Amino acid sequence: MSASSPAPRSDPRPVAVIVLAAGKGTRMRSALPKVLHPIAGRPMLGHALAAAATLGPRRVAVVVGHGAEAVGAAAGAVLPEARIFLQSEQKGTAHAVLAARAALEGFAGDALILYGDTPFISAATLARLVAARADADIAVLGFEAEEPGRYGRLVMDADGMLDRIVEAKDATEAELAIRLCNSGVLAADAATLLRLLDRVGCDNAQGEFYLTDVIGLARGEGRACCAVLCDEAETMGINDRAELARAEALWQARARREAMLGGVTMTAPETVFLAWDTVLGRDVTIGPNVVFAPGVSVADGAEIRAFCHLEGAVVGEGAIVGPFARLRPGARIGAGAHVGNFVEIKNASLGAGAKANHLTYVGDALVGAGANLGAGTITCNYDGFDKHRTEIGEGAFIGVNTALIAPVSVGANAYVATGTVITRDVPDEALAIARVPQENREGSGRRLRQTLKARKDARNRKNAGDGKA
Structure with missing residues (x-):
């Protein structure tokens, strides 16, 4: 007035x-x-x-x-x-x-x-x-x-x-x-x-x-x-760090309230931190201890579970992210896709319904709709000087502990076996296996254990003689 x-x-x-x-x-x-x-x-x-x-x-x-x-x-x-x-x-x-x-x-x-x-x-x-x-x-x-x-x-x-x-x-x-x-x-x-x-x-x-x-x-x-x-x-003017923290708290409280009144569910709103340009759709659910850095939009019905950090990312309708996931700039998560615990996505797109549920790094990549990335999958995108892209086709299955050495592509509906290191393109619907053959040497385990124990005992005796025990 x-x-x-x-x-x-x-x-x-x-x-x-x-x-x-x-x-x-x-x-x-x-x-x-x-x-x-x-x-x-x-x-x-x-x-x-x-x-x-x-x-x-x-x-x-x-x-x-x-x-x-x-x-x-x-x-x-x-x-x-x-x-x-x-x-x-x-x-x-x-x-x-x-x-x-x-x-x-x-x-x-x-x-x-x-x-x-x-x-x-x-x-x-x-x-x-x-x-x-x-x-x-x-x-x-x-x-x-x-x-x-x-x-x-x-x-x-x-x-x-x-x-x-x-x-x-x-x-x-x-x-x-x-x-x-x-x-x-x-x-x-x-x-x-x-x-x-x-x-x-x-x-x-x-x-x-x-x-x-x-x-x-x-x-x-x-x-x-x-x-x-x-x-x-x-x-409110800001003159010191205490006033800066108070200003941040006031801004966050207002932004959380506006988001919840707009149709967002926050299970522990006081632990969620939004950025000035965060966009959240209706029926989005956000768990505790989630941080939105600038440049994030989340579509209707998506769920961001606890302890996630998102920056410069787009999350599609009905997608699930987390818990303990990190979306870095350029991450694009398709509708209904899953990004699980201890998964990091950077400058990469996951197509609709694609899954990376555990312990995975996907950088500089395109993952097709419905593809599944097993635990421990890594796109090896950096050679120390340049970044390279990985492409994974629709419906592909990438087994646990797979390393994809970019630039490389895996075709649609292809299957990559567990523990494989991919260095060449995999055609559509092919099975790729790249492992060192397993060799079992009878009795070598016992002899190795004895050698290692003797070495440790000798070291302990020497340390005791030097007064280090």
Whole structure:
């Protein structure tokens, strides 16, 4: 809701988004820039940019400083059209916005200021904030704080409009009692914002150029300012590892709830970890201690059993994965296929109904529908320099402890005997056997045992003489 209850804008103006991401994040105690620390497998900055993208902005600017190259690359991975601006010295939020002056000059529309370390603001909230510009020159996003503490306070006038923002360090005792707090996010006419920013001074406790000062300057010109309120959780900023862990927990709790309300069963939801882009169909069942890294989709009716790790994988309808299975990037599990305990799939496809139920590695491979891979099957895909592919035809049977030396193919409905090492292609419906002939030597087992025991006894006697026993 809005403190001034502005009507929705009927003719939305173009939007330019500026994301401030220049801070070092000293309290993170990390070589990694703060905004690149991930939540649900995605950098904080990525979450902020994704929310901004829902507005269809005409211009996007990211202000970088510490770790500029890495931060710029991360921004480009989400929004390739984003322009990167360097703030070589950090002199406050107003100074940071002015570092991206070129993104706002000549822009006939609204400017939206966001923060790379505030990843939870929803698309709906941003839309309300921009819409509030219909009845105000500047719209500020605020929240009712449970513990106002260090937050800047939003001081409202008698008409419910925003009069000024006071930083906590500069606030009076009466102002500190205000619970309505500033998120730092605001929307304003781009030209007006630039003009006001040029008037911001640094006469404050920090000696910095505060973005919040534009409110007082605008009011001094008789301009209208309003506050749009959102839930405090949306405005959560992250400054240290403890807050990062709390943010992860909040994100996961929300994502699990949304998944379960959408038709997913989780037997121990608090132990399941989802990624920002995890896609789960209806009637999917997920057991305890399952981790979804980015890039995973699971179709209707599939089951992911306990202690599985999935990344960059697609699981087909009705498939069963796990327990204790690992799907690596490029894994494609067909409808009704089975991937069992201690099986690893990497850059490989299992056709519909195919099975790899135990202790198997399938990498750089194509496994046809209905094929069965016995326990201990390995596709030997790497020669130390290059990767090679294995192809297994529909209905093929691969016996226990088979090694397939890629590149190699096994034809449809072929049979590979247990303990075989396949080095040549196997035709359709053929039987392949490759074993060293077994030789039994009468009495040799007894003599070998005696030799080994004598060797060990001699070693023990020597160690006792050296005082090592």
